[in-house]
Amino acid sequence: MKxxxxxxxxxxxxxxxPAAMLVQVASQYASSIYLIDGDKNINAKSIMGMMTLTLQAGEEVKVQADGEDEDTAIEGIEKYLTNS
Structure with missing residues (x-):
């Protein structure tokens, strides 16, 4: 787990x-991927879950991945969230 x-x-x-686009990005990976914000632990592949996060530009979120492609998954999510 990373x-x-x-x-x-x-x-x-x-x-x-952007939340819907993030679900599409996360769904490309086999790993389980979660976004953690305070006490919220949201499945990044769940559109309904992602809609409950109301994160603004400049805020930080913890991305957690567990599985065979966890490193690549975190890199992909980071690339999307940072526009790089």
Whole structure:
């Protein structure tokens, strides 16, 4: 299991459309992927779960991945959240 703190650099934060795009990115990986914000532990592959996160640009979120491609999964999520 790997985890990393990532600063959200999406201009609009994680509102509806960017959250839906993040679910698509996360769904490309075999690993279980969770976004952790305080006491919320949200499955990054769940659109309903992602809609409950209201993270703004500049906020940090912990991304946790567990599985065969966990390193690649975290890199992919980081790339999306940081627009790089």
């Amino acid at each position: 985890s990393k703190e990532i600063k959200i650099q999406l201009e609009s934060g994680l509102e509806a459309r």
